[in-house]
Amino acid sequence: MLTPLDEIICGDCKDVLEKFPDDCIDLIVTSPPYADSRKKTYGGIHPDDYVKWFLPRTEQFLRVLKPTGTFILNIKEKVVDGERHTYVIELIMEMRRQGWLWTEEFCWHKKNCYPGKWPNRFRDAWERCIQFNKQKKFNMNQEAVMVPMGNWAKTRLKRLSETDKRRDESKVESGFGKNVSNWLGRDKVYPTNVLHMATECNNRNHSATFPEDLPRWFIKLFTKPGDVVLDPFIGSGTTAVAAMNLNRHYVGIDVLEEYCELARSATQAMPQRKLPI
Amino acid sequence: MLTPLDEIICGDCKDVLEKFPDDCIDLIVTSPPYADSRKKTYGGIHPDDYVKWFLPRTEQFLRVLKPTGTFILNIKEKVVDGERHTYVIELIMEMRRQGWLWTEEFCWHKKNCYPGKWPNRFRDAWERCIQFNKQKKFNMNQEAVMVPMGNWAKTRLKRLSETDKRRDESKVESGFGKNVSNWLGRDKVYPTNVLHMATECNNRNHSATFPEDLPRWFIKLFTKPGDVVLDPFIGSGTTAVAAMNLNRHYVGIDVLEEYCELARSATQAMPQRKLPI
């Protein structure tokens, strides 16, 4: 079977991917249903069963990913009985046994985290974006995510509005859009492994969207135009839209037909490809 | 033996703590020698041996810590052979078997991280501050680390200078100092589990100092004046100085006499206790 490109496929990603050929995906970036979350829609996997549930799927991810490809897993451990549960770190250990390399762990600082107050902890304002690879040599285009933040840029930024300044603090290109070309040839710096992005809290159709900037950043970093991006838990379609906007092919999978429809609408509602990338 | 207070003791913390009574420490906060780092000074423990080396020491930490106390471990996994090494997550698993509760993991965002460029990764701008406890109920004074950042403050901040605004962004009390009292009674918010603090790059006598703000923040959060703070890897004495400034007792331990001397000088050079806390 050939790889179906630019499609949203309904089904369990384990079953769907079994029909895919080996080494056909350049980047997998996904935010799976967290343990015990989204119960009403996804059924909810108990934290204690999460690793066992996930491993057969990462096995398929490993097979379909190209040797030079990357797998970015956005995840966070829940608090269970007053403690951080260990399913995420156990998953890392088990995936290494499966053959994955644990290359890096990015920290996504969620500037607008969920509110609340408890006697024994503060609000959780960060999630892991764990980078796995098949080999030590993988594709990476660092220049694609460089940030205009030299002295010249800094001076100019002082004249921007408060809102724009806030966006600039994210240091991740978001908020600059078309103007980014103005910064070419100026002082630009490489980002770090800490990403500052706010969640999108205005999406009423899907309870757990990550911001488009997140997959967008990793797509620019780990793929080039024409490459294939897979999100095995596509949800509302954020990853597919991000890939589309960057002239990459996408493959989206979700077990719920409802979300597949949502993702299809999102990709088809795209007004145009916003160039330049 | 009674607990020796406000002293820097030379020796391996395992041996030194064996002579301490049970349940005598309110907070342990430390940044141990990282695996295979600081070879010249600490001898360097190979990453593969790190957990085995560390566990007998955490066993003593567990014994001397009060039931309501907290252990904050500032650590980060090294890159070994292109991969993040697993000694930190293995350590968490093993310490849980030892009886520790893995309550939380704070993210310390190092705003001025170490420079450098590599083909396959970005600069590492965050470290883990892992919180362990003996029981679910522990002492925590959240009000002590509240931050002036409500709507009212936000509006007002627009009129402050650029420099002040930058300091404000740190959200961790650093940079506000005396002015912070002006904000009392106004909108203050609780912080999150992401700490934004710059590293101190001016200490050339010790190879791995963390900024005083880091132990200071945790000391304010998990102890009250008169409590006892232990740093079993005291290094240049940052934790002892922070405890002293906050009117807490300290116990510092280091295997190297050279660092003990350095720490003693640091505590004795204290000009005065900077009140208010």
Added chain:
DNA sequence: GTTCCGCATGAATCGATAG
């Protein structure tokens, strides 16, 4: 066209209450 203000909205967590 700007800027400003008010408002709804969250991958949360704890503790109490109910079965």
Added chain:
DNA sequence: ACTATCGATTCATGCGGAA
């Protein structure tokens, strides 16, 4: 006793409407 459900808590963000 042990599990399931529910209310209270809390704040950065982006939207729409207003000045």
